[in-house]
Each structure stands twice: as C-alpha cells, then as structure tokens.
Amino acid sequence: MNLFSLLKPLRAGLLLSCLAGFASPAFAAEAPTADELIRLAMNHWRGVSSYSDMTMTVHRSDWERVFSMQAWTQGEKNSLVRVTEPRKDAGNSTLILDKNMWSYSPKVNRIIKIPSSMMSKSWMGSDFSNKDISKSTDIIDQYDHTLVNTEEKEGHSYYTIQSIPHEEAAVVWGKEVVTVRDDYVMIRQEFWDQDGVLVKEMNAFEVQAMGGRTVAKRMRMHKTETPDEWTEMSVNAIDFDVDLPDSIFTLSNLRNPRK
DSSP: OOOOOOOOOOOOOOOOOOOOOOOSSOOOSSOOOHHHHHHHHHHHHHOSEEEEEEEEEEEOSSOEEEEEEEEEEETTTEEEEEEEESGGGTTOEEEEETTEEEEEETTTTEEEEOOGGGTTSBSTTSSSBHHHHHTTTHHHHSEEEEEEEEEEETTEEEEEEEEEEOTTOOOSOSEEEEEEETTSOEEEEEEEOTTSOEEEEEEEEEEEEETTEEEEEEEEEEETTOTTOEEEEEEEEEEESOOOOGGGSSHHHHHSOOO
C-alpha cells in the first residue's frame, strides 16, 4: 500500500491537494484576477510552512475505513504525510520533494519511489490519486485561468475560475473549475477529462477559524459515477508558518521519524 498537497491537499494534494486551502483578510474592493485568486487560495492553505493533525475517512457502499494522520508542508513543493492510526497502518508515509514522490511501509521496511506510471493510481485506497497529492500546486503555473462567475451569498463573494492546462503541461485533466471564497477558502474543485466529462469533484464544509486562519474543516472528494462513495479529510488541528527543520523532508526521516 502506498500513501496529502490536503490536503493542499488533501493537493495535498490534494491531499494534501489535498489534500485543502485557506486565511487572511477578505479581498480588497477591487476584484482580484483569476491568476491571483488561484495563487492566493493555494498559498493560503499551506502558508510558509504548516503542521496538521487530520482524519481521513474512505467510505464505500459495503465498508468504511478511518485513518488518523499527521502532515507537514514547507513552501509549495515539500510535504510529508504519516499515518498514526489504525495500528496496523501506523507508520505508512508519503514524502513529496518538488515533483518526486516516495512511499514507506514499515511492514516491509521499504521506501518506494512512485513511478510516473503509478501517479494516476489511488492514494491509500482513497478517491485521491498519487498525482492529486504530488501535483497539488501545479495549477498555479501550468494552467491558464479565467474568471467565469462571481456570486454574492451569505455575506461573502464566491469566485468561480476555469483553469485550462498549457498545451505542454504534464497533467491529466482537460480542465479544472475552482470556486474560491473572498477569504481565500477553496470551496469547490471540479476535475474534467480531456473529453469534457466531469470525473470527480471536491467540496469544502464547516468553514471556520483554525490556526489563525479561516479553513475548511472538512473536504470531501468523490467520483461523479459513484456519488455515494467518497473520501473525506477532516482537520482536527493545524498550525501555520511553523519552524520546521529541513531534516523533516528527507528519506531518512521518512523511514525513521525523528522525535
């Protein structure tokens, strides 16, 4: 089993990108550009660095699995996610350095570099793929962004951006459609294939202040063909702009966690 960009994304992506996104004051009176909205939303979640305690629930029609995990991020490119519960999965970890991704399983005491052929595969049996986790911030620079809608509701402005990848971009999706709230929280993200079919989507719930920022406490990803099956990332605690040693994001620490 191989293993966040939060949980950017889940990005971290996803996981961890997802893997998540989010804080700061509301936008100024002048409407931001689509490029600014995407960059602010992605950077809002990660900060200069972050540490988070999360729960991931993978729900299927006939079973459900719950994982507790810790995640560390540094800048836009470095992430580490480590499972702490259940006991039989504790220690399973994923390390992302720039565009490279490794997984570690204590059962076999082996570090595996994830090849490009495996990047579209499921991350830990969830609805996030390895590519979602490792490529969560590529949307910033490898896509062209267009603001397609602005909506006012519940005291906030919601901006919908259509993002089309550059022709030479090494990405899976034909386009992504992102909705960002005026406090930089990414509320929704749609993933469309090259044929213009919506494949999966991620939605944010329970937006609240955590770690000095406004964040989505819960983020749920599901495939459109199986709407009753989903993966939910819940943030239990998070700190931004924390002092993290570079040694956290190493293969040595992936195998032997430093206390």
